[in-house]
Amino acid sequence: AEILRHALPQVTIVNAGLSGDTTTGAVARLSRIAGRLTWALVLLGTNDARRHGDAPILVSHAETRRNLRVLDAALRRRCRHVRWVTPPPIFAPVEAEPDLRWEPADVAAKADLVRALDPSAVDLWPGFAPEHLSPDGLHPSPAGQRFIADRVLCDEALCSGA
Numbered sequence: 521a522e523i524l525r526h527a528l529p530q531v532t533i534v535n536a537g538l539s540g541d542t543t544t545g546a547v548a549r550l551s552r553i554a555g556r557l558t559w560a561l562v563l564l565g566t567n568d569a570r571r572h573g574d575a576p577i578l579v580s581h582a583e584t585r586r587n588l589r590v591l592d593a594a595l596r597r598r599c600r601h602v603r604w605v606t607p608p609p610i611f612a613p614v615e616a617e618p619d620l621r622w623e624p625a626d627v628a629a630k631a632d633l634v635r636a637l638d639p640s641a642v643d644l645w646p647g648f649a650p651e652h653l654s655p656d657g658l659h660p661s662p663a664g665q666r667f668i669a670d671r672v673l674c675d676e677a678l679c680s681g682a
Contacts, residue, residue: 521535523665523666523669524561524669524672527669527673536549536552542564542568542578542579543564543565543568543579543591544568544579544587546562546564546587547590550591553594555598556598556600557598557599557600558599558600558601559599559600559601559603560595560598560599560601560602560603561605561672562595562602562604562605563605563606563668564588564591564607565607565627565631565633565634566608566622566630567579568583568584568630569622569623569627569629570620570621570622571620571623571626572619572620573619581629581633584630585633585636588634592604592637592638603641603642603672603675604642605634605641605668605672606631606634606635606641606642606643606644607627607630607644608644608645608652608653608664609627609628609631609648610624612624614656614657614658616658622658631643631644631645642672642675644667644671647667651663651664652664
């Protein structure tokens with residue numbers, strides 16, 4: 521969001537994301553969106569794929585699909601334009617403390633759900649490389665943040681104002 525704020529100084533940018541947020545959490549916070557917005561740019565899904573110990577993924581694929589649909593419908597009522605962004609890939613299993621992990625296939629499935637919801641979503645997978653991730657293997661590095669911002673800024677729908 522900060523890169524976009526500097527790249528688009530004429531635009532008011534509000535980062536409504538929360539660290540560790542899931543699509544379930546985003547649905548719960550929908551009521552906080554007040555008034556009409558011009559754009560909603562949504563990148564969710566990675567934390568839905570989070571696993572705690574040997575438990576299944578935090579948010580099932582079916583629940584993620586339902587949550588994405590609820591979010592999309594609500595945002596389209598409040599915003600002139602809604603743009604979805606796939607969660608970026610991870611390239612190896614990620615283990616974090618305490619006992620948290622992400623599997624590449626789980627994150628890929630969440631990205632597929634975003635693509636199914638919006639076939640014109642900004643897809644971060646083509647061109648995203650291991651150097652776009654920080655040493656933890658999960659979060660975007662500075663180069664990854666620039667890559668994401670460039671993909672969003674160069675998106676045809678965003679650039680054309682469609």
